[in-house]
Amino acid sequence: MSAATAAPTGSQDSARRGLNTWDSPWLNFKFLLGLSMIAIILLMAGAGPLGLYDTTRARVASAPLNLPPAWTNIDNPFFGEPDPEYPLGTDSDGRDLTAVLLVGAPRSLHIGLIAAGAGMLIGVVLGFSAGFIGGWWDAFVRTISDSIITIPALAVLIVISAFVKNLDVVILALLLAAFAWPGPTRLLRAQVLSMRERGYVQMARLSGANTFSILFREMLPNMLPYLAASLTGNVSGAILAATGLEALGLGPTRIPTMGMTIYHAMYVSALFRGMWWWWGMPIVALVIVFTGLFLMTVGLDEIANPRLRGIREQ
């Protein structure tokens, strides 16, 4: 965000309070809250390797069956006694759901990050080149991205994984990326077109900067909030598709993921059997992930567009 565009809305406030370092638009409450939610999920991956929790119990038949979470006092002969050893309970295949959460939730996030990152990379290259070169290349990129964006990614992925058994996590992420690039491409193209005629870009051009450095040193920094908002949006889109695939029983099967836990729970009708902790755990974990990403996207939108920030004071 350049200081020039932020100034009009912030000028009165800053005059009253005096400028200080905490006026940075990046200190957006929603953005930071979302960021910390995501960070917590990512940090959970460390619990196993650091020996804080025995994550090998995420495997089948490594724990007693059907234990409710430790804090409940469910008295049902079909379930076991709640055991503090298994805080979130266990499922009917003998997986410790705490271990599944610690291993699976960061894994779901990883898939999304790889997919969205790769999609963003393609988007940066195509969007920049389309906006800058123009002509037939622009028309080509725009047409292709407009038609790919309407193809339901989940549906095509279902076809793929129905044929290819045991998809690798990285392969799955890259397949997801094949549907994640049109969004950033469109966004970047539009931004390049609008920035091309701005004063500072013309200034750079006049002072003899080459195209490459105009694109990456002049334009890219100004698009960071837009890019970041698009990235977080894509991460959650990719996780959504991956989770949907897993919930159909079509995802990678070697590592526990949140979608796979939902699949297992539905497969043995945990819903009918009242084992709410089984299907509830992945839903809560994913809701935290999605909410965190969503808060980041909204926060980044406000960082990028000062007008949205002002609305609170109305």
Next chain:
Amino acid sequence: MSELTLGYFLRRLGMWLLTIWIGATLIFTIPRLAPGDPITAMVERMIQQAGYIENSADLIEAWRARFGLDGPWHVQYRNYLLSMVRVDLGYSLANFPARVTDIIGRSLPWTLGMVSIATILSFCAGNLIGALMAWRRVPAFIRNILPVSLTFTSIPFFMFGILLISFLAFKWKIFPAFGNYGRGVEPGWNLDFILSVLHHGLLPVLSIVVTSMGFWALGMRGMMVTTDGEDYMILANAKGLRSRRIFWFYGIRNSMLPQVTALALNLGAVAGGSLLVELIFGYPGLGYFLYQAIISADYTVIQGIVFMLIVGVATAVLILDLLYPMIDPRITYSKGQA
């Protein structure tokens, strides 16, 4: 009032064909890159069940020819595209005499009805809430709807569906958990049937509406804030126009177009998400039959349903594109735009 030129129409039609062609090509190519083929896999499964099948190699060859899986790949591709053009999706592998088009014909109306009603409802409600959010003269309780509905926005449709089933269908038994209409209800144009369909459809529709409303509201709020700063809004105020008129005909009217664009761009995701909603609710639409086909490894049905889904979304986007001139007459469809 609209200037729907032939050139614009043809360009949009071209986009529609391109989308379907790309989709069809993806569905054709990717399974062929994978090792193994479905026919061999199916015959192997039959051998496992029956113990021994005579002339299994001949059977594989005959079936390959039957399902168009023999010959070099460019011949296969040509035949495949030709059959897609004729809307001939072949036969189901798992339930052989059944044609894929019949299965789709039975399930498509349910998906179409449920998804379109849910999308229209959430689009209208979400946009209205979003527009009101950015409006200065609204009661406080409306302002509080957005943060609440936004908290649901990040939840995938089908997960919210699981929550709805567990509370409204199992715990309090207000709504049925499965199916499209009650047992013992005669399908037809009678009140019982219609009520039963509505009763069964409400939860799936609700799970889509509640989780997608906030998305539209958020976008509309941003657009309304921008529109509100325009000079013509100040002029409308100065002219002494009634607030209601300014809101609908100046505010919403001018903020609508990007939202319609966003709708066209998001239809694919909505359609994908609704597949899982149908599965969760046992709603006999495309998603439900797709899941059945996945379980029974019925590749022709999987391909057919996904192809129909791509065609459906592309057609919906085409219709939206053709409606544009009516929503915003400012856009002219001369060459180089659109």
